[in-house]
Amino acid sequence: MDKDEFITILKAHLAPVLKATVNDLALASHRKHNMVAYISHSEIALKPSPDADYRIVLTRIPGFTPEERKIAEDFVREMICMHKVNAGDYKAELLSFLPMRAICRHLGSSDSIRKLLFQFDLWASRTYEGHSITASIGIDHDATEGTVTLDEVFAHDFSAVLTNGFDTLMVVTPEGKIYRSGQLDGNESPQYAPYRMRNIANWTTRTKIAVVLNQLGEQLVFRDKKLLFAKRRGVWMYYPHEQTLAQMQPPESRALRTALYQSCLDVSYARSGGCIGVVKSGNRRAVLEWIGDDDRLDAKSVSVKSKVIGAMVKTRFQSLDRRLRQELLGLDGAMILSHQGDVLAVGAIISVPPGSGGGGRRAAAMRLSELGLGIKISEDGEIVGYKGREIAYVT
Numbered sequence: 001m002d003k004d005e006f007i008t009i010l011k012a013h014l015a016p017v018l019k020a021t022v023n024d025l026a027l028a029s030h031r032k033h034n035m036v037a038y039i040s041h042s043e044i045a046l047k048p049s050p051d052a053d054y055r056i057v058l059t060r061i062p063g064f065t066p067e068e069r070k071i072a073e074d075f076v077r078e079m080i081c082m083h084k085v086n087a088g089d090y091k092a093e094l095l096s097f098l099p100m101r102a103i104c105r106h107l108g109s110s111d112s113i114r115k116l117l118f119q120f121d122l123w124a125s126r127t128y129e130g131h132s133i134t135a136s137i138g139i140d141h142d143a144t145e146g147t148v149t150l151d152e153v154f155a156h157d158f159s160a161v162l163t164n165g166f167d168t169l170m171v172v173t174p175e176g177k178i179y180r181s182g183q184l185d186g187n188e189s190p191q192y193a194p195y196r197m198r199n200i201a202n203w204t205t206r207t208k209i210a211v212v213l214n215q216l217g218e219q220l221v222f223r224d225k226k227l228l229f230a231k232r233r234g235v236w237m238y239y240p241h242e243q244t245l246a247q248m249q250p251p252e253s254r255a256l257r258t259a260l261y262q263s264c265l266d267v268s269y270a271r272s273g274g275c276i277g278v279v280k281s282g283n284r285r286a287v288l289e290w291i292g293d294d295d296r297l298d299a300k301s302v303s304v305k306s307k308v309i310g311a312m313v314k315t316r317f318q319s320l321d322r323r324l325r326q327e328l329l330g331l332d333g334a335m336i337l338s339h340q341g342d343v344l345a346v347g348a349i350i351s352v353p354p355g356s357g358g359g360g361r362r363a364a365a366m367r368l369s370e371l372g373l374g375i376k377i378s379e380d381g382e383i384v385g386y387k388g389r390e391i392a393y394v395t
Contacts, residue, residue: 001048001083007056010046013098014075016235018068019060019394020044026054036073044069046076048083062247065240075102099236103221103229107209112139112176115150116211117219117231123160124217132215134165136200138182139172141207146177153178165212167199191258192226192241194269195322201225216271218381227265232381239395247393248385250280250372251339259318259325259341264375264383264395266326273379274329275361277336277350277368284338287371288345295333295348309346316341329377334364339372 003026011022029047033055036046041063045055058064058072078101087094104113116137123133150172153159162181163170169182184199193201197220200210204222212220221229227239241261248257260276267274279287288296294303297310309328313320318341329335331347338344350364362384365374369386376384383395 001052003054003056006048009079009095009098010056010058013095014072014102015058017075017099017102017238018058018064018071019237020058020064021060023057023059026056029053029055035076036069038064038069044072046072048076049080062243065243068238068240071102071106071238074105075099078102078105100231103236107221107223108141112150112172112174113209113211115154115176119150119154120211120213120219123213124219126160128157128160132217133160133213134163134215135160135213136163136165136169136210137172138169138200138203138208138210139174140179141174141209143171143173143179146173146175146179148178150176150178165200165214166197169200169203169210189262189322190225191262192239193222193265194227195262195266195326196269197222197227201227214269218269237395244385244393244395248373248375250278251337251341253318253339253341256316256318256337256341259320259322260375262322263325263329264377266322267329267377268381268383268395270326270330271379271381272326272330273361274375274377275334275364275368276329276373276375276377277334277365277371278373278375279336279338279344279368280372281339283371284344287336287368290351290367291336291345291348295345297343297345305347313343313346317343334361334368336368 007022007024015022027045029052031051035050036044039045039057042059042061044058044064047055078098082094100117107113123135126133167184171179171182173179182203184203186199186202188202189195190198190201197212200212201222202225204210204225206224210222219231220227226241229236229238245257245261248260251257293301294306297306317337328346333347333349336345336348350367352363352367361376365376366386366389368374369389374386385392
């Protein structure tokens with residue numbers, strides 16, 4: 001494979017998964033170089049075959065986790081397998097399946113995971129009796145029994161309504177044989193998963209994987225009690241939770257950053273949109289000058305909205321119930337927090353400079369980032385963090 005083709009494939013199919021940048025300048029390589037290897041914490045070099053004489057570099061700040069390096073390696077290995085196929089005019093269509101195949105290889109259950117994701121792609125564009133199809137299927141690597149296969153089940157329409165995508169599962173063996181059903185209970189809040197899918201996330205372990213299709217046609221993959229991958233807006237993406245958490249400063253408090261991140265996930269998958277600002281120490285007075293008195297939660301405000309929200313919010317953001325945080329973030333306007341988690345305003349209209357473009361939430365988040373951290377959660381689910389009016393991370 002020549003360099004230009006390899007760069008094109010990486011840009012189109014791997015970079016979006018890892019939210020990385022592909023360098024157009026190749027590095028020299030020889031056989032002793034691994035196909036995927038760290039150059040630095042924030043750079044990974046890839047080559048399309050063991051004997052390739054060049055390597056292409058992927059870059060991302062703050063860096064790649066070991067799991068992401070393994071995802072990149074799985075991608076390259078799947079690409080090599082595809083490259084051996086004489087696809088002719090269908091090559092572009094075949095390459096579009098590369099991210100899914102790499103994810104299947106990474107999860108270690110290639111056949112069963114691939115069948116699930118392929119079926120979910122079909123269901124995402126269908127309805128059942130006028131309603132969008134939702135589904136949730138778990139793969140238990142410790143399960144050994146089962147007779148009916150996924151292929152046999154998916155051949156019948158009733159398979160589309162056996163699970164609900166929230167708290168029921170059809171559990172299969174790694175070979176794709178039906179093992180049992182699972183009706184899930186509990187209110188334990190997972191650290192790195194949307195709250196509304198907490199029961200499915202909490203079912204998973206290192207040896208149990210769950211795949212969900214939601215009402216919007218998005219596919220979510222959970223393992224070890226966290227959201228690992230998701231296909232949104234037609235693109236697969238990986239969630240480097242700890243990396244994103246490290247970039248959410250201010251605040252310094254990990255408890256507050258974790259609460260912020262959880263609420264961003266909750267709002268993102270509720271598709272309600274939101275805007276959050278966290279101001280650094282010493283900027284509290286400055287940010288209050290950007291908002292109207294009716295939006296403030298301090299004694300200066302006499303509005304009904306502030307009185308009601310003030311009665312509901314009697315503690316810091318990180319101590320509030322996740323469901324309440326999500327509802328408050330759903331109000332039109334921005335939520336503003338101190339660096340310690342004090343809720344200064346909810347549903348606040350931010351004074352932004354004339355000519356600010358890109359929508360109200362983006363303009364408000366960028367404005368708030370001048371005093372700390374600004375976060376915009378779009379109604380399409382994208383989460384963008386700003387610092388000093390510059391993008392700090394995208395999820």
